Amino acid sequence: MHLYLPIAGLSVNALVIVLLGGAVGVLSGMFGVGGGFLTTPLLIFYGVPPAVAVASSATQITGASVSGVLAHSRRQGVDFRLGGVLVAGGATGSLVGGFIFRLLQKSGQIDTIIGLLYVFLLGWIGLAMARESARAVVAARSGGPPPPITTQRHRKWIAALPFRWRFYGAGLYISPLAPFLLGLITGLLTVLMGVGGGFILVPAMLYVLGVSARVVVGTSLFQGLFVTAATTLVHALTTHAVDLVLAGLLLIGSVTGAQIGSHVVQQVRPERARMMLALIVLTVAIRMALGLTWRPDAIYTVQLL
Amino acid sequence: MSARFTARGRTGPLPHPASHMMLPMGGRVGERAGAVPERARVRQSWRRLLLLVALPLLLGAAEPRLVPDVSDTQIDIAYSFTGADLLLFGAILYPGGRPPADTDVVVVIKGPSEPLLVREKAKVAGIWINHASERFRSVPSFYAVASSRPLDQLVSPRTAAIYEIGIDNLLLSPANGASANEQTRFETGLVELKRRTGLYAEHAGAVSVREGVLYRALVPIPARVPVGSYTAETYLIRNGRIVAAATREIRIGKSGFERFVTTAASDYPFLYGLSGIALSLLLGWLAAIGFARARR
Numbered sequence: 088m089h090l091y092l093p094i095a096g097l098s099v100n101a102l103v104i105v106l107l108g109g110a111v112g113v114l115s116g117m118f119g120v121g122g123g124f125l126t127t128p129l130l131i132f133y134g135v136p137p138a139v140a141v142a143s144s145a146t147q148i149t150g151a152s153v154s155g156v157l158a159h160s161r162r163q164g165v166d167f168r169l170g171g172v173l174v175a176g177g178a179t180g181s182l183v184g185g186f187i188f189r190l191l192q193k194s195g196q197i198d199t200i201i202g203l204l205y206v207f208l209l210g211w212i213g214l215a216m217a218r219e220s221a222r223a224v225v226a227a228r229s230g231g232p233p234p235p236i237t238t239q240r241h242r243k244w245i246a247a248l249p250f251r252w253r254f255y256g257a258g259l260y261i262s263p264l265a266p267f268l269l270g271l272i273t274g275l276l277t278v279l280m281g282v283g284g285g286f287i288l289v290p291a292m293l294y295v296l297g298v299s300a301r302v303v304v305g306t307s308l309f310q311g312l313f314v315t316a317a318t319t320l321v322h323a324l325t326t327h328a329v330d331l332v333l334a335g336l337l338l339i340g341s342v343t344g345a346q347i348g349s350h351v352v353q354q355v356r357p358e359r360a361r362m363m364l365a366l367i368v369l370t371v372a373i374r375m376a377l378g379l380t381w382r383p384d385a386i387y388t389v390q391l392l
Numbered sequence: 393m394s395a396r397f398t399a400r401g402r403t404g405p406l407p408h409p410a411s412h413m414m415l416p417m418g419g420r421v422g423e424r425a426g427a428v429p430e431r432a433r434v435r436q437s438w439r440r441l442l443l444l445v446a447l448p449l450l451l452g453a454a455e456p457r458l459v460p461d462v463s464d465t466q467i468d469i470a471y472s473f474t475g476a477d478l479l480l481f482g483a484i485l486y487p488g489g490r491p492p493a494d495t496d497v498v499v500v501i502k503g504p505s506e507p508l509l510v511r512e513k514a515k516v517a518g519i520w521i522n523h524a525s526e527r528f529r530s531v532p533s534f535y536a537v538a539s540s541r542p543l544d545q546l547v548s549p550r551t552a553a554i555y556e557i558g559i560d561n562l563l564l565s566p567a568n569g570a571s572a573n574e575q576t577r578f579e580t581g582l583v584e585l586k587r588r589t590g591l592y593a594e595h596a597g598a599v600s601v602r603e604g605v606l607y608r609a610l611v612p613i614p615a616r617v618p619v620g621s622y623t624a625e626t627y628l629i630r631n632g633r634i635v636a637a638a639t640r641e642i643r644i645g646k647s648g649f650e651r652f653v654t655t656a657a658s659d660y661p662f663l664y665g666l667s668g669i670a671l672s673l674l675l676g677w678l679a680a681i682g683f684a685r686a687r688r
Contacts, residue, residue, distance in 0.1 A: 091473040091615065093650040094657055098474045098615040146668045153676025154683075161684075195511050195522040202519075316669045323665025327657050331668055332471075338672055342679035379519040385588075387581030392507040392527065 094330035095139045101336055103133070108147060108337035112344020115151045116158070117352040118289065118304065118364045123148050123282035123315075124209065124371060126337065137198065139330050141281030142322035145315045146334035148283040151341040152312035158349040159305030166302045169254045170309035172263045173270035177284070177314035180274020185321045188278055195390075202379045204280055209372035212290055216365035223358035254298075265296060270310060277318050283311035286368060300357075457485040458638040460626045465640065467613065468647035475615040478642070480538075480624055481608040491604030496540045496629040498547075498557055499599060499609045501642070503534025503591075504620035507567075510582050526578040527567040533618040534591050535562060538598035538609040548632050555627065555634065559583055559592050590614040619645050 090101040107129055111122035123144045130140035159165050191197040252263050269291055273284030288307045292298040298306070323329045352360055463479035480499050484491065508531045511522040539546060543558045553561045564582065566575045586592035591614065599609040607626075621643055628636040646654050656664045 089472060089474045091469060091471050091650060093646060093653040096616060096618070098472075146672050149669060150672030150676040153673050154680040157677065157680040195525060199519065199521045316672075319668050319672075320662070320665040323657070323661045323668060327661060329657065329665065329668050331653055331657075331664075331671065334668060335671060335675075338675045342676045345676075346679055346683040381520075382515075383513055383520050385585060386513045387578070387585050388511050388513070388522070389582065389585065390509045390511065392509050 090332065090336070092135070092139075092330050092333050094328065095135050095143075095333060097134060099133065099135075099333075099336075104333065104336040105340040108340025109344040110340075111147075111337075112151050112341030112346075113348035113351065114344075114364070114367070115148070115283075115285075115308075115341065116155055116345035116348020116350075117355075117360060118285070118348075122151065122341065123277075123280070124205070124286055124368070127281040128205070128371060128375065130333075135333065136328075137201075138326050138328040139333065142319070142326060142328040143330045143334045143337065144281045145277065145283075145318040145322065146329055146331075147337035147341055148311055148315040149319060150334075150338040151345045152283065152308045152315065154342050154345045155308040155349060156305065156312055158346065159308060162305075164302055164305030165309050166254055166298070166306045167309070168252070169266055169298065169302075170306045172252075172266045173273070173288070173306070173310040174313040176267040176270020176272075177274035177277070177310055178317050180271035180276075181278045181314060181318050181321055182274075183271075184275040184278030185325060187275070189325070199379070201280055202375055204276070205375040206372055206379065208276070208287060209368050209375070212286060213365050213369035213372055215294075216290060216361055217369060220358050220361040220365055224362060227356070227358060261296065269296070270314075273310065274314050274317075277311075277314050278321065283315055285311050286364075455487070456491075456628060456636050457487075458626055458628055458636045459483045459485060460624070460638045460640055462624055462640055462642060465642055467642065467644045469617075469619065469645065469650055470647050471649060473615060473650075475617070476613045478611045478613055478624075479608065480611065480626065480640075481606070482626065482638075484605050484607065484628055484636070486605075492630065494630065495601055495604045496546050497599045497601055497607040497609070498537065498539040498543070498627045498629060499611065500555075500557060500625045500627070501534065501536045501538075501611055502532045502623050502625070503618055503644075504622070505530035505532050506618075507531070508582070510578050512578065512581060526570060526575065528578075528582065529565040529567045531564050531582065532562065533620070534613075534622065535559060535586075536593045536595065536611050536613075538595040538611050540597065540599040540601050540607070542596045543594070546629050546632065547634070551632065551634060557627070559587070559594055589616060591616065591618075613644070617644055 088101045089098045091098040107126065111126050114125065115122040126144040126147060127140050130144065131137050135143075156165060188197065191200055250262050250264070251260055253260050269288065273288050276282055276284050276287065285307045288310060289303055292303050292307065293300060319329060460480065460482035463481075464476070467476050467478070478501070480501075484495065484497075486492075508528045510526050510528060512524045512526075513520045514523040516523060537543070537558060543552060547555075547557060552558050556562055560583075562583070564579050566578065568575075570578075583592060593612075595609075595611060598611065599607055601607045621641060624640045624642055626638045626640075627634050645651065
């Protein structure tokens with residue numbers, strides 16, 4: 088069934104988009120990643136203009152996050168205090184990101200920067216996750232105790248930051264500046280890459296801040312919810328690239344998928360789930376790296392003046 | 393659009409050089425108009441009328457006239473739009489009566505022109521990045537030409553260049569002071585890109601002419617077509633010469649919901665953004681309660 092997207096200016100197969108949203112939604116419910124890192128490249132691959140893909144996938148992540156946040160908060164899986172600090176950082180980051188986006192767009196290097204960011208960030212995080220989860224899987228096979236997570240619970244530079252707060256859900260007593268900074272970086276990435284930032288937030292909360300694993304996914308979704316909502320607004324005001332029809336189609340798939348995902352994850356052993364996510368992340372990174380080095384289909388691109 | 397077709401929906405023959413000549417108005421040199429007696433004036437105006445009627449015959453060239461029409465002068469892009477087929481048809485009127493044996497018709501459909509920045513990628517340090525760019529002042533956003541025979545068999549390169557018939561004859565007006573070589577490279581790149589997205593197309597043989605008097609052409613309009621005001625120019629060609637031309641205007645616009653969304657996004661961006669957020673929150677929440685209820 089073909090549907091015309093009014094902002095993107097092309098017609099797409101509605102079913103494909105809904106299924107794409109559904110697949111991404113399952114991931115989002117399982118791992119607390121918004122799935123933007125998958126949606127954006129896939130939409131661009133399908134022929135949607137990059138600006139529209141980035142802006143509309145931000146809208147879609149908002150919806151997918153809502154159902155995820157509700158599901159997790161019912162199980163006390165959200166630390167609202169930590170989430171609030173992350174959101175404050177994220178909002179600041181998305182404003183700064185909007186400025187950088189425009190600068191890069193003017194110089195014509197936005198596509199390259201997006202590509203490089205994807206390759207380095209996803210490659211780095213994917214490798215780290217794969218290594219960690221592989222160790223855990225091996226340990227579980229041999230019947231031994233799971234290996235201790237090698238990161239320090241208390242990092243010196245985080246402990247050195249002033250004004251410590253208690254984050255009960257996360258089981259932390261740290262300065263809010265650390266999560267604020269983390270939120271700022273994710274906010275930047277949300278605007279630049281059209282991702283919720285979950286794929287960087289989740290590992291950073293686990294391994295850098297040492298947040299209790301019980302609330303990591305829920306809190307990450309909570310942050311993504313607000314930051315992507317802010318990003319939708321920023322894009323609507325500046326780039327006019329939010330396509331509501333496209334976002335609606337993605338949403339129908341992803342909100343359903345997110346519900347399925349958040350239940351599937353309880354049946355899967357956590358280290359296996361992390362391994363799966365690591366593989367998906369690495370695949371996207373490799374694909375993006377190839378995309379940068381292969382001779383592109385279109386040597387020439389046009390931009391309206 | 394060039395000055396040749398400034399009049400909307402204008403039909404009829406091209407202005408023949410002869411029609412610009414001053415018509416002999418009957419007055420003799422040195423005779424003042426006021427001095428002409430009443431009877432002479434009546435005779436004079438009759439003579440003038442006769443001359444006007446007889447002019448085409450006197451000139452010897454029985455210039456044919458084109459009466460064009462299109463299936464849609466307004467194409468609406470609605471939710472199910474996957475492209476359209478535009479039917480251009482019409483009649484050729486010959487003042488002399490019998491149509492000559494070889495008559496060819498070329499139809500050119502042009503979209504609104506827009507200024508563009510074309511970027512060129514090159515491999516730098518192992519990755520492909522944009523490294524050079526060229527501005528073009530007015531590039532037709534859409535260009536399709538349909539002809540009854542391949543264009544190179546129809547018109548001379550010079551005529552084709554004058555009337556911008558054929559994709560290679562488009563005047564793209566590069567704005568940078570780049571070398572001619574570089575301009576050609578960018579023009580080729582731009583045209584190739586437009587061709588690939590289906591926005592520039594040549595349909596040789598897509599016009600059929602029946603007994604030299606009726607013609608019809610079916611030109612596909614792709615789904616990615618930009619909105620705006622289009623022109624459909626029809627040329628009647630004989631012996632490599634354009635003997636008649638006519639223009640029709642076509643509007644392509646979004647309609648209904650699609651139009652509403654587009655105008656909302658550009659005119660009320662804040663409300664549009666908010667409603668986007670509201671939509672996603674609502675759908676997310678509905679799914680959450682829906683699933684919670686289904687599981688209970």
